[in-house]
Amino acid sequence: MIFANDYIISLNLGNIKEIDEYCFGSALEEVTIPTTLTKMGHNLFTKCNNLRKVDLCGKRSFSGEVTFEEKKKLEKCGVHCDKVVFTYKDYSQMKFVTTCDVLSLSGGNNLIQSLPSIVIPDTIQVIFNNCFANCMYLEEIVLPSKLTEICNFAFFKCYSLNKIVLPTHLQIIGKSAFMFCASLKDIDMPSSVTFIGKSAFEGCVKLQKVVSPIIVFNSPKVFKRCCSLTKIDVLHSREMNITMKKTFKYCYQLSSIDIPKSVIKIGDYTFKNMYWLDEISVPQNVVLIGNKAFLNCNLLTQIVFGHSLQEIGAFCFKIAANWNNFIFQNRSLLLRKTPSYIATN
Template sequence: GSGAFGSCIGLTDVTIPDSVTEIGGEAFESCIGLTSVTIGKGVTKIGYSAFSGCNKIKTLNINCKTVPYLGMTSLKELTLGNNVNEIEREAFRGCTGLTDVIIPDSVTEIGKSAFKNCSNITSLTIGKGLTTIHLGDTDYSGDNQKTPFNGCNQIEKLDINCKIVPRLNIKSLKEVIIGDNVNTIDKDSFSNCTGLTNITIGNNVTTISDNAFSGCTGLTTLTIPDNVTKIGERAFNNCSGLITVTIGKGLDHYESWSFYGCNNVKTLNINCKDVKDVGFKSLTELNMGNNVINIWVYTFRNCSLLTSVTIPESVAFIGAYAFDGCSNLTTAIFKSNASWKLESYGGHINIQEELENPSKAAQYLRSSASHCSWTRN
């Protein structure tokens, strides 16, 4: 009950068994010797100031469904059990001793400012159960002062596996691992994480939303797995450090603005059905897979550093001006030259014989013939 063990200064460890349903107000107030607390899964209510003044608690193992604010700011080790569903508002605010936090799969909701100013967390793992994360006065208010991890300025690694990856506003990240349970990376999730150098995108992600990685200037390599079907507007806007980009076969919706400002990409490996212009004008190496069918208009226009290209047998359409202005393109290898023809104002012009010679084929791609669409049966 209320004040049951108040000021029991000799207590060092407390275990609340699963059978207990309520911890009364001030139950352990001023138990200044407490260093370790375990709270079982049966607790449904923890009273006001239950652990007030317990300033030496270093370890908390907690397994009740809802974790409230406990005021244990001296924590160094936190274990959240698999019975925990919700971490309430400000639950661990100001726990500067925490360095590693694991949110188990059972957690579905994290409240506003739940880990605010836990300034020494360096590694964060979020399980697959998370469905609600409160960002501000409403879930989508954008009030950065109330995001669950506001003030956590040392988090360098994030391992996240919930279905929708939300905007967490953790700008100190260097590594992000997005698990195979994830299907959507939400709008602005990692925007302006300028120190981010390594991202792993899970095999079941289908959507990378608008501005998801916008301004992540530290990224040098990007791999979009086969299951990704959509990349939103400015998803990788101004990722100016990117050098190598690999795009899998599943992508069917992306925009010219998806990679706006990625001006230093040298190598593109692409295997989606439709290859479109995304502004990679610094390309020196282009590898197209056997899933590519259409190379659309202007796609590689003015890629003046490109010297060679191989057109897979799967390609059936090359849009007008696709390789226009590729002034250093000297070799073009067509894996199949059969049935290729130019769509000109005068009708069809068969060019399959000219394409047998890689040098002549390159000349066709970059010359006035590039002003026509190329098709094959």
């Protein structure tokens, strides 16, 4: 906030590379932003109600993230904005809402009493943290085609949300983004998604079918307690060296999983208590299976472990009735507990 002085009218940032959030003061009328600037905080122009000139040093558009109010200020100066961040404060811009009976904002939290449907305009590229959290009556939302990021807890506890189409350019799904969206029945994630946060779809108890990029296997608890999940289709890619991290914890109904060839490690507790799991394929290049990875998978009938497997963690197959049908091709395998111990304890 080095420039957030209410007496600075004109400002040239020179060759600066980084500026913090709320950087500009209320008196600012003119600012020159260099092409060297690569990292910008949020809400840079929030206080700049007198802004009349912005020089981007030859660039056609401002590349930083702005709110709707900041976008209006910059457009008055002839500046186009590439990235508009949708926050709870922007509910005053509800022209794009199809129906809205009651809307109230309290203490920075959006407490929407009746909002069954919403269409977000195509200018939006980022849906910010907690944006629609606790919208209990929201049933359907139309996301913009340019959307690239859904941030943490964006749709947290949208209990009634039963339909959502994720756009083809989406790259990031944040932590707990759709956690406890209890009415969702299917999710089709595009291959463009490169990051899925922890517990992104945790507690989606009616979720039955998922289409997901392979990166989902590298994220913990993504589908934790999705107790109706029965089918997952994986979009294969060039992702390599993935470690499975309890992605499907407590997905009791999931009976079969085709682990992608990119997975080289199966982490601790990965398939713990998946009681109905009776079929699984383990890639030949898996080198490690963690502690209790298949604990209480009572219905597993046969698994073939390839030559690359070097270590199996303790209690990996505890209460696995068909231990004798498991085939280990590497005879120098490090086993943390003996087969007889696992089979009888």
